[in-house]
Amino acid sequence: MIRVGFIWFLFLLSLLTVFKAPVYYLWLVSIVVTEFPWIFIVVTLFLLVWGIGVNKYQVAGAVPGLIALVLFCTPVARAYNVASSLKPKFEAVFGAGTTTPKARMLKEPFRFFKMLAGIGERLAVFTTLTYKASNNLTLDYYKTTGNKKKPCIIVIHGGSWSSGNSRQLPELNTHLIKMGYNIAAINYRLAPKYQSPAAVEDVRDAIIYLKNHSEALLIDTNNFVLLGRSAGGQIALEAAYTLKTTGIKAVISYYAPADMVWGYSVPANPLVLDSRKVMEDYLGGTYNSVPQHYAASSPILAVNKNSVPTLLIHGENDVLVAYEHSRRLDAKLQQLGVKHFLLTLPWATHGCDYTLNGPSGQLATYTVDRFINQVTK
Structure with a gap:
């Protein structure tokens, strides 16, 4: 029994x-x-x-x-199915890549026995730096090996714009420094005390700081990539599409809200997340009271034909941020002719990259590796 x-x-x-x-x-x-x-x-x-x-x-x-x-x-079966066509689909957009040692490290998109290896990489050492003294904002800087300037990936954490910090899901940071990139995982001002576009301004100031200290940090200032998860993905997309800062080469969004207007009209299941309250805290009110804030913070409305290459990663079973956000942005990018790739994970939910060695983690990390390798060369 x-x-x-x-x-x-x-x-x-x-x-x-x-x-x-x-x-x-x-x-x-x-x-x-x-x-x-x-x-x-x-x-x-x-x-x-x-x-x-x-x-x-x-x-x-x-x-x-x-x-x-x-x-x-x-x-597992669906991961193998996605993996079987991932390489040719990606290369149809971004090309086959190079034959550098870094490129040769990019192995098959998914392997069953890799799932048994734990959550991910053993965490690397980082240095905490204050990049915005006026608000006591810090970033965790992970320096890759070597004495030459390397691209820098700016990682923006999730947390409904009101929580979270730079130490969130650090395994990918460790993986990326092994691939030859510097990583700056930033903290930013949080809602409801600070509202949009404060977080985007913080991304801008972090880039300015990293540029000003590029000699000591060995950063190639022409090769910044923004990477964000969830709310951090929305910040990354908005920053990449609206900031006039030079050197932003691309943006990576994990399961991010890309259409704030549509998202408010079709909220998440309230038993999972009160998404309207979350958006109201971040944008300063309901859509009826401040519609301009919702429009201004929607990456789908900010993107244009000159926007940087974009990688979208989203699970179709996401119950916090609907997959439809990335699908709609994918269609807009396609319409504008912006080079981009949408990695759809049919079984996956929000936070699916919690383990780099899971089905979603392996496929996402493989695609991120290929993407960064192409846009920063």
Whole structure:
């Protein structure tokens, strides 16, 4: 009976691989289920094998167990499906790349056994620097090896514009310095005390600081790439499309709100996130009271035919920021002829890159590597 109870529990969890999480805590669970699927595959297999030869409750355990096993395998199967066409699709837009040692490090987009390697890279050492003394804003600077100036990736954290910090999901920072890039993970002014466009202004000031200290930090000031997750992705996109600062070569957005006007009209499930309240705190009121703020902070309205190359990464099962945001921006970029790539992850939810070695993490990191290698050469 205990075995059957566990199997039914796993069956219910397996539904998160194909259906969107209905409440906040199940969203968190869905990240684990879809990005660590091998754990659930192994446990389900063990319980099914355990049930062989057990007559009591055999059907009650076998049927849901087999369905759960199939569903737990779907993120892996779909990751292989995305990986099979990822390289040619990317190269159709950005080319095959170079034969430099850095380029040769870019391996296959997805490998099953890499999922067993943990969350990601062992964290690198960084130095905390104050880039804006007036607001006591700091950045964590990760310097790559060598004595030559290298491109700098500016990482902008998520957190609904009101929380989070520069230490969020640092494994990618470590990976990127191994690929030969400097990393500046920044803190910025948070809502509701500070509202848009304060965070974008902070990105501008961080770039100014990094340029002014480029000799000591060994930064190639003609090669800045903005990278943001969630709310940080919106800030990165807006900064890349509106700042007149020279040296911004490209922007990378992980599951970011790109159309604030549309996003307010179609809010997230309130049992997961009160997205309208989040936007009101960041933009200073409802859409009816300050529509100009929503328009001004929408990357989809700021982008133009001269905008920098863009990489969008988004899961179709995102319950915090709808996949439709990236789909709409993808269509606008296509219309304008801006070089860009949308990596769609059909099984993935918000925060899907929590582990670099999960299905989403592997595919996203591979694409980020290829993208940065192309835009900074």
